[in-house]
Amino acid sequence: MALHKLQVDDFYDDSFKLIAIHCRLEDYRLAYLINKYLGLKLERKDKDIDFKYLESSYSIFEWDNETEYILWNLISNMCKKEEDGLASTGTLFNKSEKVLKTFNLISEFKKVDYFIKISDEIQNVNEKLIVHKLQAIPQIITSYTVDPLKIKSKDHLIF
Template identity: 40%
Template sequence: MAVHKVSLDEFEEIEYSIIAIHTPLEDYRLAYTLNLILELNLSRSAKDILIDIKEGKSFFSKYTFYDCKKDITWHLIQNKNEVTQRNNKKKATLFFDQNLEIPAQTYLLPELKKADFFLKIEACHNNFNVTKTVAKMNTIATINMVYSVKTETIKSKNNLIF
């Protein structure tokens, strides 16, 4: 029987940048606004991002655009979602027994709870300028705050693999 060893050097790591977005806009309105300002064509992905947590399953919306001229993939990802957790313990009240449903807030990246959305930019080349993109996004009046996130500081990087 042959033994095949796999080293970590054999895996190719995709370089990406993360931009955090704070806005009260819905996901489809934000995608439309980013399409106008950044000249993109973000469209809703057929599959949402599924994260299993102790409260239940949580789905985060995702919009994707691949720019073949510049060889850049753009992903607009929702960070906050609400999961309804069912409490199966029957609580007896004076008049009837009831099941309680408790809403719980879930996050794609829990260490960045205040961000509403993330723009993940997968660039195969290093001449992509994130600073210019952040500056363009800061001109949008309906966005409260935009900033670049260092990918080294993200603890839950596995949630960004899709």
């Protein structure tokens, strides 16, 4: 009797392009500038990407270009959350300090502020042209393409 092994990874299609963006703007301002310079129609989704039951959440903007069969996503890579710090007992003042913690959607790219995920069925997106247009935006520090196959936590980009 033959033994058949089924790989779960066989069903996941890596047919998306990923562009990293370094920018200190708020997410809504960046989405506006990308819409203006690239001619997109990104809109904020009702629900953010949430991991580990409200430990961290990441904003996401989306536009489904049905005429060209391209799905565009602008995803925040950083979540800054204020939490209570550890206080030592037996101190004179019982004041708990707040600590600002930073979480990353893709932990391999801690310095990246945002990602653009482009899912296209026909493979007609020119990544170099998009990166060139993004670098023309004065508020963006830099942008570059990222190989999704080299990301260990690429399952965070499935939504």
